[in-house]
Amino acid sequence: MDQSLIRNFCIIAHIDHGKSTLADRLIELTGVLRHEEMSEQVLDNLELERERGITIKAKAVRMNYPAKDGKTYRLNLIDTPGHVDFSYEVSRTLAACEGAILVVDATQGIQAQTLANYYLAMENNLEVIPVINKIDLPASEPDRVLEEIDSVFGYKPEDVLLISAKTGQGVPPLLEEIIHRVPAPKGDRGRPLRALIFDSHYDDYKGVIAYLRVMDGGIVKGDALRLMGQGTELEALEVGYFTPGPIPAAELAAGDVGYIATGLKNIGDCRVGDTVTSLTDGAAAPMVSYIPPKPMVFAGIYSTQGEEYSELREAIEKLRLNDASLTYEPEYSPVLGHGFRCGFLGLLHMDIVRERLEREFQLSLIVTVPAVRFIVTVDGDRQVTVVNPSDFPPPATIVKIEEPWVKISIITPSVFIGGLMEFVIAAGGIYKRTEYLGQYRGGSELGQRVLLEYEVPLRSMLTMFYDNLKSRSRGYASLDYELIGYREARLVKLDVLINNVTVDAFSRIIPPDQAQVVGKAVVDKLKETIPRQLFKVPIQAAVGSRVIARSDISAMRKDVLAKCYGGDITRKRKLLEKQREGKKKMKSIGRVEVPKEVFLEVLKIG
Amino acid sequence: MTADIALYIHLPFCRRKCRYCSFVSYAGREADVPAYLSALIMEIAKCAGGESVGSIYLGGGTPSLLTAVQIGEILATARSCFSVSPAAEISIEANPGTVDEAFLRGIRELGVNRLSLGVQSLNDDELKLLGRIHSAAQAEEALLLARKSGFTNVNLDLIYGLPCQSLEDWQDTLEKALAPAPEHLSLYALSLEPGTPLWQDILAKRVPAIDPDLAADQYELAEDLLAEGGYRHYEISNWARPGFECRHNLVYWYNKPYLGVGVAAHSSLDGRRYANTSNLDDYLAAFFRGVLPEKALEETISPGLRLAETVILGLRLDSGVAADDISDRYHQIVLEMMELGLMESSDGFIRLTRRGRLLSNEVFWRFLPEEQGVVK
Numbered sequence: 003m004d005q006s007l008i009r010n011f012c013i014i015a016h017i018d019h020g021k022s023t024l025a026d027r028l029i030e031l032t033g034v035l036r037h038e039e040m041s042e043q044v045l046d047n048l049e050l051e052r053e054r055g056i057t058i059k060a061k062a063v064r065m066n067y068p069a070k071d072g073k074t075y076r077l078n079l080i081d082t083p084g085h086v087d088f089s090y091e092v093s094r095t096l097a098a099c100e101g102a103i104l105v106v107d108a109t110q111g112i113q114a115q116t117l118a119n120y121y122l123a124m125e126n127n128l129e130v131i132p133v134i135n136k137i138d139l140p141a142s143e144p145d146r147v148l149e150e151i152d153s154v155f156g157y158k159p160e161d162v163l164l165i166s167a168k169t170g171q172g173v174p175p176l177l178e179e180i181i182h183r184v185p186a187p188k189g190d191r192g193r194p195l196r197a198l199i200f201d202s203h204y205d206d207y208k209g210v211i212a213y214l215r216v217m218d219g220g221i222v223k224g225d226a227l228r229l230m231g232q233g234t235e236l237e238a239l240e241v242g243y244f245t246p247g248p249i250p251a252a253e254l255a256a257g258d259v260g261y262i263a264t265g266l267k268n269i270g271d272c273r274v275g276d277t278v279t280s281l282t283d284g285a286a287a288p289m290v291s292y293i294p295p296k297p298m299v300f301a302g303i304y305s306t307q308g309e310e311y312s313e314l315r316e317a318i319e320k321l322r323l324n325d326a327s328l329t330y331e332p333e334y335s336p337v338l339g340h341g342f343r344c345g346f347l348g349l350l351h352m353d354i355v356r357e358r359l360e361r362e363f364q365l366s367l368i369v370t371v372p373a374v375r376f377i378v379t380v381d382g383d384r385q386v387t388v389v390n391p392s393d394f395p396p397p398a399t400i401v402k403i404e405e406p407w408v409k410i411s412i413i414t415p416s417v418f419i420g421g422l423m424e425f426v427i428a429a430g431g432i433y434k435r436t437e438y439l440g441q442y443r444g445g446s447e448l449g450q451r452v453l454l455e456y457e458v459p460l461r462s463m464l465t466m467f468y469d470n471l472k473s474r475s476r477g478y479a480s481l482d483y484e485l486i487g488y489r490e491a492r493l494v495k496l497d498v499l500i501n502n503v504t505v506d507a508f509s510r511i512i513p514p515d516q517a518q519v520v521g522k523a524v525v526d527k528l529k530e531t532i533p534r535q536l537f538k539v540p541i542q543a544a545v546g547s548r549v550i551a552r553s554d555i556s557a558m559r560k561d562v563l564a565k566c567y568g569g570d571i572t573r574k575r576k577l578l579e580k581q582r583e584g585k586k587k588m589k590s591i592g593r594v595e596v597p598k599e600v601f602l603e604v605l606k607i608g
Numbered sequence: 609m610t611a612d613i614a615l616y617i618h619l620p621f622c623r624r625k626c627r628y629c630s631f632v633s634y635a636g637r638e639a640d641v642p643a644y645l646s647a648l649i650m651e652i653a654k655c656a657g658g659e660s661v662g663s664i665y666l667g668g669g670t671p672s673l674l675t676a677v678q679i680g681e682i683l684a685t686a687r688s689c690f691s692v693s694p695a696a697e698i699s700i701e702a703n704p705g706t707v708d709e710a711f712l713r714g715i716r717e718l719g720v721n722r723l724s725l726g727v728q729s730l731n732d733d734e735l736k737l738l739g740r741i742h743s744a745a746q747a748e749e750a751l752l753l754a755r756k757s758g759f760t761n762v763n764l765d766l767i768y769g770l771p772c773q774s775l776e777d778w779q780d781t782l783e784k785a786l787a788p789a790p791e792h793l794s795l796y797a798l799s800l801e802p803g804t805p806l807w808q809d810i811l812a813k814r815v816p817a818i819d820p821d822l823a824a825d826q827y828e829l830a831e832d833l834l835a836e837g838g839y840r841h842y843e844i845s846n847w848a849r850p851g852f853e854c855r856h857n858l859v860y861w862y863n864k865p866y867l868g869v870g871v872a873a874h875s876s877l878d879g880r881r882y883a884n885t886s887n888l889d890d891y892l893a894a895f896f897r898g899v900l901p902e903k904a905l906e907e908t909i910s911p912g913l914r915l916a917e918t919v920i921l922g923l924r925l926d927s928g929v930a931a932d933d934i935s936d937r938y939h940q941i942v943l944e945m946m947e948l949g950l951m952e953s954s955d956g957f958i959r960l961t962r963r964g965r966l967l968s969n970e971v972f973w974r975f976l977p978e979e980q981g982v983v984k
Contacts, residue, residue, distance in 0.1 A: 559966055562844060
């Protein structure tokens with residue numbers, strides 16, 4: 003097909019601003035699926051994605067659109083993940099497009115990830131079409147949002163489309179705008195192959211399926227190929243595109259978006275961001291430089307039942323088939339037994355992995371207190387990398403500790419500034435700047451919307467940061483963050499002992515002046531949540547050998563079933579069976595039966 | 609010749625439902641008593657095969673809501689269908705608010721030789737909280753009437769661990785209960801059953817929560833007082849003067865066979881356990897059609913489960929279980945429980961300790977096998 007009739011674009015938006023709904027509407031309007039075939043949000047495959055309303059993996063769909071100029075265009079819509087943890091995937095998706103529809107919710111206005119995604123689009127030289135969505139809602143304020151878009155991004159109201167992805171209002175004109183404003187691809191069919199991998203998934207029969215944007219050249223079935231970044235060699239076993247199901251095709255040519263089946267067994271050999279070229283006479287330079295994403299957050303994952311270790315291993319391996327950014331290595335905890343130290347892109351990523359392991363593999367898991375990657379210089383100027391607090395070197399040997407910092411952007415109505423600043427400062431934040439968005443017109447009890455920028459240690463964001471942000475802004479504030487590098491830190495390791503056994507899963511690295519408060523909070527929470535045992539259980543928090551908080555759980559005294567009504571032995575036995583099943587779900591630590599919920603509660607203490 | 613069995617007869621009628629009760633009993637259905645009796649008699653006749661019966665227990669509900677004549681009909685049926693030994697223990701549960709001398713004399717003459725009075729408390733505030741239909745004075749009066757009517761084997765049921773019940777309140781009830789020297793005492797910890805009015809009150813904080821440590825203190829106080837009074841603590845919840853242990857209930861604890869008739873009644877015969885429907889209407893309807901009522905439960909007890917149950921039930925008794933019977937299979941558990949001070953061993957028997965009795969559930973669940981009884 004003539005490249006001038008191809009438009010490659012994506013939709014970018016803050017979470018819940020209606021990206022997936024708009025994708026559905028476009029697919030329906032271009033007749034790829036009839037209305038009755040549409041299940042809501044067809045691009046979101048995973049049950050979890052749909053439940054959380056977020057898109058984790060990018061998808062691509064080809065649509066044919068007969069435009070008003072009488073020509074039929076091929077629109078390739080590439081769906082992007084909508085959360086900050088996945089910004090690497092977002093940036094690869096953007097690199098595969100020429101244009102982006104920037105969706106802004108008419109009731110909420112510009113949010114932190116609207117900004118972050120917009121800047122990513124700019125970096126990739128995309129043509130951006132701003133769209134205000136949800137104009138059918140009574141609470142929508144399109145005028146206010148138009149003004150914000152003007153003041154923040156510089157788009158005049160006449161350049162912005164007003165739509166309702168839900169009802170379809172304003173969506174047909176958007177299709178025309180895509181044709182007119184998004185540039186056609188400008189690749190060269192005659193040059194050596196260059197195709198960017200913007201997503202991949204593992205298929206049991208065909209191996210790794212790579213989603214591609216072909217820049218130059220073309221791919222036909224059977225081509226011998228090479229990945230320029232990783233050096234992987236492979237063969238295109240199948241070539242095709244999505245509608246949204248996979249359709250095999252003869253060729254993918256310059257300007258096209260589609261997939262190849264690689265037969266590769268390991269998704270790590272075929273990673274997002276790499277460039278595909280021909281094995282012989284390949285291209286000289288990749289499309290974008292390939293940087294494998296680095297995990298930023300680490301936590302131990304254990305099964306509550308030690309026997310399920312092999313099932314856990316199998317489950318993580320399977321999950322990793324479709325999630326190259328998840329890293330894991332076996333670790334042993336004296337308390338929790340065999341498990342894995344996993345690396346995640348961020349907290350949401352961690353949550354998603356945990357939920358998928360529990361839901362899709364029916365595992366009962368314990369996740370330890372999440373940690374960042376510390377770089378510790380010890381005696382003799384040796385540097386060690388620590389991702390597990392229990393590996394933290396003894397204090398006496400430490401020369402220097404460095405930890406990762408992030409720049410955070412918060413967008414919030416101005417009335418919440420005070421409360422938000424207070425807690426960001428308490429989390430160790432350093433103020434950078436404030437910017438008021440749009441013009442204040444008065445009348446709103448929430449005031450004008452403000453962008454706050456801070457630098458904070460990533461460590462501070464690992465527990466309740468996001469929940470605090472939401473609760474201190476009645477849910478209005480939004481957050482985005484990016485890594486800015488390592489800085490020196492003064493930190494200590496806080497240990498927690500249950501029945502005189504150090505629970506490595508509870509150890510955390512914190513500033514010394516917080517040890518007392520956090521230690522006491524953890525001890526109190528454990529006393530409150532661990533059920534009484536058959537013996538007295540001391541709970542302690544300690545820094546090194548110094549105990550900074552202590553509380554005892556007194557021994558249980560009574561657990562007795564009395565009457566046997568009319569010989570109903572079965573009922574008695576069932577109650578005992580239930581009791582036994584309850585114990586099974588607990589983790590035994592120093593002979594203390596600790597319910598799984600206790601771990602979740604302790605994770606929440608920030 | 610078939611082995612001895614125990615016969616349990618369930619009489620589900622109550623004048624009013626107590627506020628803690630979640631058992632199968634019906635208030636306001638007394639008009640159905642005649643129909644129920646005919647159903648019960650039919651069930652006894654259909655189930656019986658001339659087995660010899662060592663004990664009969666009329667439980668409820670409130671069996672004392674029936675007349676002596678009605679109880680006579682039931683017993684006559686049982687005697688004609690089974691071989692009831694003249695020495696059989698025949699117990700009846702009675703609510704102190706429903707008995708008079710004529711009734712008590714009547715049933716005594718019918719051969720009922722053990723009376724279990726549901727006293728629960730001898731404190732009027734507590735009785736009100738429990739939703740009992742009688743006062744403390746009525747309860748004490750009932751015991752006097754029982755003596756007058758010729759009952760020489762009387763049990764009193766009492767409940768401890770009540771909301772608002774101090775250690776002193778409990779001691780007061782116990783002392784009043786001991787004064788007329790009953791032969792047998794059953795002391796039950798209040799168990800809060802979901803859905804009951806008392807449970808709702810506590811959930812809504814209209815009534816203070818139960819303090820499990822105070823309940824433990826109350827239990828230990830009772831153990832001390834009753835030991836002084838010459839009672840043998842022969843089962844976790846039961847005390848008796850020597851020779852007055854309840855033979856019927858011992859059948860349950862020894863895991864021996866019993867037949868239960870009536871709505872919701874449980875049976876354990878030939879390695880199987882089953883229970884009748886707990887719905888009174890379904891139970892009555894079945895007999896109008898001339899068939900046995902539906903089973904609410906039917907399970908085959910595997911040998912492994914049977915052994916575990918025998919151990920669990922046996923450990924409830926002061927005699928304990930023979931060490932030889934359990935030391936092989938449960939060696940590890942027994943060691944662990946002994947180390948925690950919940951079990952002890954002497955004279956070749958293994959028993960619960962004083963602390964172990966109060967924590968018996970924590971001991972018992974450990975004995976359950978992984979395999980389950982087959983539930984159909």
